[in-house]
Amino acid sequence: MASPLLLDPAQPDPDFGDLLAARPHLSMHALDGLTVEEVPLARIAAAVGTPAWVYSAGALRRRARALTGALKSAGLRGSVHYAVKANTNLAVLRVLAGEGLGADVVSEGELRAARAAGIPASEIVFSGVGKTERELRLALGEDIAQINVESAEEVEMLSALAASLGRVARIGLRVNPDVDAKTHAKITTGRSENKFGVAFEDAPALYARMAALPGLRPVGIAMHIGSQITAGMAAYRAAYARMAELATALLARGLPVEQLDCGGGLGIPYRDEPAPTPEALAGAIAATLGPLNLPVMLEPGRWIAGPPGLLLASVVLQKQGTGRRFLVLDAAMNDLVRPAMYDAWHGILPVSPRDFAAATAPADVVGPVCETGDTFARGRALPSLQPGALVAFLDAGAYGAVMSSTYNMRPLAAEVLVDGARFAVVRDRQTHDAILAGQRLPGWLTEGTQP
Template sequence: MAAPAPLAALGDPDPAFADLIAGRPHLSAHARDGLMVEEVPLARIAAEVGTPAWVYSAGSLRRRARALTGALAAAGLDASVHYAMKANDSLAVLALLHREGLGADVVSEGELRIARAAGIPAAGIVFSGVGKSERELRLALAEDIFQINAESAEEIAMISAIASALGRTARVALRVNPDVDAKTHAKITTGRAENKFGVGIDDALKLYRRMASLPGIAPVGVATHIGSQITAGVGAYRAAYARLAELVRAIRAEGLPILRIDCGGGLGIPYRDEPAPMPEALAGAIKATLGDLGLPVMLEPGRWIAGPAGLLLASVVIEKIGAQRRFVVADAAMNDLARPAMYDAWHGILPVAPDALVAPIAPADVVGPVCETGDTFARGRALPPLPAGSLIAFLDAGAYGATMSSTYNARPLAPEVLVDGTRFAVVRERQSLEALLHGQRVPEWLRE
């Protein structure tokens, strides 16, 4: 499926609860304890931590990181993986992935500092993004990170000037826009000519040549990233990487240095029941198009690793039965999980109680308490009766969940919990109401 499934009912029936659980190895349904993450009942987490709360499976994160690195190794690729932490920037998640041998792909000063705080060495960090500030570039150079991905001629000149003034040499890769349509949602495609990212493929050789002539810059390679949540096979990857391969050969023909190829990320996941390419298919596409160049490759996945590993645990505030619609009003809202409101994205919704998992089902709209009609998670979703206090879980919320949340309607940020086997820990506390006021002040003239 090319884009996130819409909120409206789709042509085919939604997956059954049992199918949603079976497709996620870290989930199970216990006859007494109900829905479990690994070996911890979600009801126990709700009782101790409250709702809404983000819950991540350490086992799932490890499995997925190992599946990706294993697929690359099995294909005979000299590859490194730099996790795109915009998907989930939890310090605990980053520390866990660092222990699995992953570096980080960052897009801001904040992300760079969090990655370093998580123990990721500067030599494992790539800085991407179309609008890096002078302050951010100075920090990247001071930290001596592995690579900066430059996205324009103007940025290349900026990096050269800053590095020269600091007496440093920046390792820079040129991000290329291959003008390839990844067939994903319009708001998360990044590899087409009209997108803001990278330099045009036809201008890339000239800019690489220019970059090699500037002081303070050591050109190290080329990079691309064609979009996020790519599920329509690996054809778009093959097309983009084939264009990169042509560029690499042209760079070499001019005797210019090139040390590696950054293949980006974007590998999609099945939120509903749509097919999605596996790491083995992506590794095969890289091998087929770039394998004969003899260069190391880099990948920057985010969603594929973190998405299925997380869920948003919520409580039902009220079940509102109208003349035409049944509304399940949760204590989670669009400020917590923005994807349904922003992208019309589909997320599986499971009841947590054991009896609710096998009870009769009927259509319901699942909504939040925010004062927006767009604060809707699902329409016409088949769910059992869910009286006030019932627990529900929004699945596959480990990526672009907590990182995209806000305090809209003065709602504090939800806590984050990491489950590892039989144990769990709060890895980010629930934001206090006092913290919402921190830093605010009323000017003196309004106090008179």
């Protein structure tokens, strides 16, 4: 089976009109060109420069409501905790907090960002296989909703720490169900060879141990089987069936199970591939876990933040190689690394209405970084684009800016939030001085004492 990220090259790409029609927060105006909500991207480029990340607040709200609504319609008592790792921008988090979403965090930085954005500690879940003592101290001090422990070693460490602080940690046990989510090998998390969670057969004894240790209050089971899952509900149903089996066994032993953390991973269609809906996911949860009548939690990231975001870039030059046309952009793999890392496909739209309607021909879309891997697309149907022409990479709101780097000493791009007819810079473009600011020369290099 082909990877959901590395799509079948034999299938024709959707045309510009199809890409646009599937993304309701985008439109093409005859005069203003490609527009996010009510703001032309050309206006943002003129004010902010490129490359720049652009997020639609309206799309974020619609997608958050779609998930919470699906759980409610399925008759589930459920809460949604946005996976902050997908996009950590404070403005994005604030929009989602306004929709009543909690947060799923995996680091001290993400926990601090969630709190700074106004997400209550009582709505934050802390996951991850390598939480440090410092991070656990912060989580205990904030009195967050739940810490998902992922090993017997972490259970012992957290018990000792919580007891020493006079705290009681509400904990969930992350269980590895050994289920293949049929996603990219680098983002699957629920198979036995993955580093996440404890083995299913070890879970009952460890859960009982958690209930007996000081400083711990077990509240439930957690599972997460991977990211960008598009192969239907079979993997989810298999994982949740194991969760139901385990929860039933724990309850039969008189152990407390108050809620079930169902993880995230719901995929999105980057090109035109079929992808499951929130309603399908809620249905799978209701069918497998519904009979337990326990509250459930979802931790989506990409599904919420991916489609509302795009990367806006400018053409530096158009280069005719031997049998190949190259469009060289001012954005690079240090900005959007997914194509280089996963061979991921992103739709690319011209911003100008004239370019949008022009004849197309195959082109390789590349950045200026000194790596052959700095290639966004090969043989993509695009018009002839002159220097300064604008293009937009679609569905870049998740695992875009958060995975950026300063490779080749390239500053991090600005981030912009659009809300109706308004837009604002929500992270300034990094300066070259800022990149250098944290570096220091040792004294022997500045005092002429180098050996």
